Amino acid sequence: MARKSQPVDxxxxxxxxxxxxxxxxxxxxxxxxxxxxxxxxxPNKSEPVVATAKQKAHLVDGEALLAGISxxxxxxxxxxxxxxxxQGDPTDSVFFIRRGKVQHAVTSKQGKExxxxxxxxxxxxxxxGLAGQPLRIATATAMTDCTxxxxxxxxxxxxxxxxxxISEIFIKHxxxxxxxxxxxxxxxxxxxxxxxxxxxxxxxxxFGKEGRSESVLPRVNQEHLAQMVxxxxxxxxxxxxKFKKLGFVGYEGSSxxxxxxxxxxxxxxxx
Numbered sequence: 001m002a003r004k005s006q007p008v009d010x011x012x013x014x015x016x017x018x019x020x021x022x023x024x025x026x027x028x029x030x031x032x033x034x035x036x037x038x039x040x041x042x043p044n045k046s047e048p049v050v051a052t053a054k055q056k057a058h059l060v061d062g063e064a065l066l067a068g069i070s071x072x073x074x075x076x077x078x079x080x081x082x083x084x085x086x087q088g089d090p091t092d093s094v095f096f097i098r099r100g101k102v103q104h105a106v107t108s109k110q111g112k113e114x115x116x117x118x119x120x121x122x123x124x125x126x127x128x129g130l131a132g133q134p135l136r137i138a139t140a141t142a143m144t145d146c147t148x149x150x151x152x153x154x155x156x157x158x159x160x161x162x163x164x165x166i167s168e169i170f171i172k173h174x175x176x177x178x179x180x181x182x183x184x185x186x187x188x189x190x191x192x193x194x195x196x197x198x199x200x201x202x203x204x205x206x207f208g209k210e211g212r213s214e215s216v217l218p219r220v221n222q223e224h225l226a227q228m229v230x231x232x233x234x235x236x237x238x239x240x241x242k243f244k245k246l247g248f249v250g251y252e253g254s255s256x257x258x259x260x261x262x263x264x265x266x267x268x269x270x271x
Contacts, residue, residue, distance in 0.1 A: 062096050062122050065169040072155035076148045084140040084148070091129025091136055094156045097121055100146030101204070103224070104138040115227045118143075118204060124173050129153045130160070193231040194239050198267035200228050201249065205260035220258045243267075 014021060026032060066073060075098075078084060084095065087107055095102075097119055104117035104125065116138060119125050125140060130153065160167045187196055222240065226233045243249045248264040251257065 061169050061172065062124065063098075065166050066096060066149055066151075068163055068166045069151065069155065069159055072152050074150045076150055078142040078146040078148060080142055080144050082142050084142060085126065085136050087136055087139045089136045091126065091133050092153050093126060094124060094130070094151045094153060095126045095140070096149040096151070097123050097125070098147040098149055100148075101143040102146060102148075103141050103143050105141065106138045113227070115224060118200070118228070120204075123177075124170070127156075127174075130157055188230060193229050193235055194242075195268055195270075196229045196231075197225065197236060197239050198243070198248075198264050200225065201243075201258075201260050202264055202268065 078100070084102065099121060101121075102119045102123075102125060103115055104119070105113050105115045107113045117125075126136070128137065160170060187199055191199070222233050222236045226236045229236060240249065243264060244251075246263070248261050248267070250259045250261070252259055
């Protein structure tokens with residue numbers, strides 16, 4: 001029988017912090033913090049996108065973590081559409097994406113599939129076993145040709161416990177992933193399907209990381225895009241044609257690779 005994860009004793013953790021924390025009392029319905037809108041410049045569709053230091057550091061952080069692990073990691077090559085692991089497989093390892101894109105999809109008992117995450121270079125995935133999850137809850141598939149680094153679960157757990165530098169990098173990754181999922185939920189609750197599609201295309205293109213338009217996929221599957229957006233394929237087709245006419249997306253040569261331009265951000269920012 002799989003061992004269940006133990007709840008975190010946060011009071012014990014707080015007891016170990018000598019300074020820098022404050023106990024506050026709030027009455028019911030009192031606001032703790034409020035949302036402030038970010039003011040972003042609306043780019044021209046031909047403008048190059050300038051990468052931020054934070055975005056450039058994403059891949060570097062992961063490589064720094066791997067550099068601290070001398071044994072027990074394996075570099076693997078996966079071709080496009082190849083399954084990395086399946087829903088229900090044992091959670092025996094953690095993966096790092098050195099090159100390429102990976103999708104996570106969940107299948108219900110009735111056979112309905114939903115794509116729940118899109119991951120790219122510099123991302124870790126499959127870390128559920130570190131929290132006591134015995135089986136994979138999703139199927140991971142290579143969307144493009146991928147270079148992955150596989151780290152055995154027991155080794156990763158030991159490194160996180162023994163090496164502070166590795167622990168700090170991985171915690172940063174988990175916090176970043178948590179924020180991304182929160183943004184995804186807000187996007188799904190409040191934005192139109194057109195805005196959601198634009199945001200997903202920008203994320204697939206690693207918007208802001210390369211300083212240029214990037215081929216998202218050799219061939220984009222509109223059915224998969226519809227699953228990610230939460231709409232029909234016909235609506236995705238309608239919006240893709242609209243984006244193409246506006247010059248926000250284009251197709252390169254005979255390969256059919258999709259190019260996403262920075263002007264697509266105007267769809268996301270438009271109120």
